[in-house]
Amino acid sequence: MATELLKLLRTQLEDIDAGWSIGSFGAIGEFHQRPDDVLTVNDSETLVRATEKGGIRIYPNSLNQIETVAYETLSPRAHRWSQGVVFCLPEEQALMNQRSVLTELGKDSQAIRSEHREGILFDMGLAQTQIDFCIRSDNPELIAILRENEGKSLQAPGNPAMMAILKSHPHRVVLSKLGRVEVYQKIGGPDTGGVSPDGPHTHVLPKLLKAGRTHSANVPVPEGYIPCASLHPASPVMGPAGEDIPFHAERYDAFLSILQAYGRSEYLDARNGVMQAFNEFADVDSFATPETRVGRTAVKNTLRQIRRIGEWDNDSRHGEWLDAWQTRFDRVIEQDDADDELIGHQGAG
Numbered sequence: 001m002a003t004e005l006l007k008l009l010r011t012q013l014e015d016i017d018a019g020w021s022i023g024s025f026g027a028i029g030e031f032h033q034r035p036d037d038v039l040t041v042n043d044s045e046t047l048v049r050a051t052e053k054g055g056i057r058i059y060p061n062s063l064n065q066i067e068t069v070a071y072e073t074l075s076p077r078a079h080r081w082s083q084g085v086v087f088c089l090p091e092e093q094a095l096m097n098q099r100s101v102l103t104e105l106g107k108d109s110q111a112i113r114s115e116h117r118e119g120i121l122f123d124m125g126l127a128q129t130q131i132d133f134c135i136r137s138d139n140p141e142l143i144a145i146l147r148e149n150e151g152k153s154l155q156a157p158g159n160p161a162m163m164a165i166l167k168s169h170p171h172r173v174v175l176s177k178l179g180r181v182e183v184y185q186k187i188g189g190p191d192t193g194g195v196s197p198d199g200p201h202t203h204v205l206p207k208l209l210k211a212g213r214t215h216s217a218n219v220p221v222p223e224g225y226i227p228c229a230s231l232h233p234a235s236p237v238m239g240p241a242g243e244d245i246p247f248h249a250e251r252y253d254a255f256l257s258i259l260q261a262y263g264r265s266e267y268l269d270a271r272n273g274v275m276q277a278f279n280e281f282a283d284v285d286s287f288a289t290p291e292t293r294v295g296r297t298a299v300k301n302t303l304r305q306i307r308r309i310g311e312w313d314n315d316s317r318h319g320e321w322l323d324a325w326q327t328r329f330d331r332v333i334e335q336d337d338a339d340d341e342l343i344g345h346q347g348a349g
Contacts, residue, residue: 002063002064004261005063005066005068006060006063008085008258009047009058009231010044010045010047012231012233013044013047013049013056013058014044015233015234016033016034016035016037017033017234017240017251018231018232018233018234019031019032019231019232019240020032020056020181020229020230020231020232021181021229021230021232022056022131022174022175022176022178022179022180022181022228022229022230023131023133023174023181023203023230024128024129024130024131024209024213024214024215025208025209025211025213025214025215025216026203026204026205026206026207026208026209026210026211027126027128027131027133027174027203027204027205027209028174028202028203029054029133029172029173029174029181029182029183029200029201029202030181030183030200030201030202030203031049031054031055031056031181031182031183031200032198032199032200032201032240033049033051033199034198034199034240037051037052037053037199038051038052039051040052040055040113041055041112041113046060047059047060047179048112050112050113050182051199051200052184053183053184053185053197053199053200054181054182054183054184054185054199054200054201055112055113055181055182055200056112056179056180056181056182057112057179057180058087058178058179058229059177059178059179062089062177062178065089065090065093066087066088066089066178067087067088067089067090067222067225068085068086068087068088068262069085069086069088069219069220069221069222069262069263069264070083070084070085070255070258070259070261070262070263071083071084071085071086071219071220071259071263071264071267072259072267072297072298072301073218073219073297073301074218074297074300074301078304078326078330079237079244079304079307079308080237080238080244080304080308081237081301081304081305082235082238083232083233083235083255083259084219084230084231084232084233085230085231085232085233085258085262086215086219086221086227086229086230086231087178087227087228087229087230087231088221088222088225088226088227088228089130089177089178089225089226089228090224090225090226091224091225091226093177094129094130094176094177094225094226094228095129095130095177096128096129096130096131096132096175096176096177097123097132098127098128098129099123099125099127099132100125100126100127100153101125101150101151101152101153102122102123102124102125102146102149102150102151102152102153102154102161103122103123103125103150103151104120104121104122104146104147104150105120105121105122105123105134106120106121107119107120107121108120108121108136108173110180111136111173111182112180112182113182116136116171116182118138119136119137119138119171120136120137120138120143121134121135121136121173122134122135122136122137122146122150124154124165124204125153125154126204126209128209128214129214129226130176130177130214130226130227130228131174131175131176131228132174132175132176133172133174133204134172134173134174134175135165135170135171135172135173136170136171136172136173136182137168137170137171139168139170141164141168142164142165142168142170145160145161145164146161146164146165149161165187166187166189169185169186169187169191171183171184172187172202174202176228176229177228178228178229179228179229181200182200183200183201183202184200185197185199185200185201187202188201188203198240198241214226214227215227220264220267220294233251233254233255233258234248234251234254234255235248235251236248236249236251236252236255236308237308246312247308247309247311247312249309249312252305252309264294266290266292266294266295266298267294267295267297267298268298269295269298270290270294270295270296270298270299270302271298271299271301271302273287273299274287274298274299274302274303274306274325275302275306277325278306278318278321281318281321284324284325284328287325289329296329299329299330300329300330303322303325303326303329303330304326304330306318306322307322307326310322
């Protein structure tokens with residue numbers, strides 16, 4: 001299994017349309033590539049890749065411990081869905097330092113790019129279970145302010161450190177037991193027009209952090225495990241900014257192979273049931289609604305995919321069949337499902 005997982009990681013690292021993230025529910029670092037990005041580090045053997053905007057490193061020595069889960073989530077838009085892969089560790093192995101105050105860690109000797117290894121690393125003190133969310137800087141003025149406020153919460157009244165961080169735009173470095181994401185671009189905010197820069201970026205969202213969760217409820221993480229890195233394979237229905245695109249059959253087939261290898265059995269069973277009903281043109285009353293939320297999500301997403309494939313293939317023979325099935329099974333999106341696209345594109349930061 002580790003051999004197949006290594007192959008998956010290497011293949012996806014080389015796909016500029018795939019995205020990566022390391023984070024928790026509300027604090028995350030994302031690595032995305034664009035066609036005109038300049039590769040500065042590229043070593044698929046050691047699972048590391050970087051551009052002038054950011055980078056990612058996955059630790060290959062952890063592959064035998066990883067529980068890999070591929071999944072699909074609902075979109076609030078009835079013509080599409082989201083997809084991803086989480087790489088999880090058992091809870092005890094996933095734990096990071098959970099520091100709650102600003103803490104200097106010294107030079108970042110493990111920085112992806114050699115020219116950044118003299119930069120000073122500070123843990124921001126977000127107290128997250130499976131990540132240390134850090135900043136890195138060689139700016140003497142910023143470093144002095146951070147050192148003056150070490151041991152304090154960045155949210156403490158009158159603490160000038162957070163404002164200095166937002167003004168100086170230091171590198172962000174998000175660490176987990178499975179790897180690191182580094183972001184060199186500006187922090188999304190007033191200096192970026194209130195939006196996240198295109199490509200690698202970070203988010204720290206206080207409202208989500210208050211929930212104290214390690215991940216979105218829409219991601220089917222096995223009990224006793226915590227996600228420590230995530231992959232977002234190229235979507236067949238969404239572009240890099242979350243925009244609609246024409247159905248992309250090759251991307252659909254590529255992720256289906258991943259889903260079949262690493263998806264949860266209850267999702268795959270429900271999906272297979274819908275596909276069998278579709279192939280047999282079965283009556284809607286012959287199909288029982290799955291008892292689990294995962295199963296119901298599978299039914300809705302599979303019906304959406306059948307419709308998109310039919311539109312792409314210019315095959316309208318099953319239009320009435322799909323209408324009946326979607327009226328029965330895909331009329332209402334559960335409350336939490338409206339959050340699914342937020343997790344892959346978490347606001348400005």
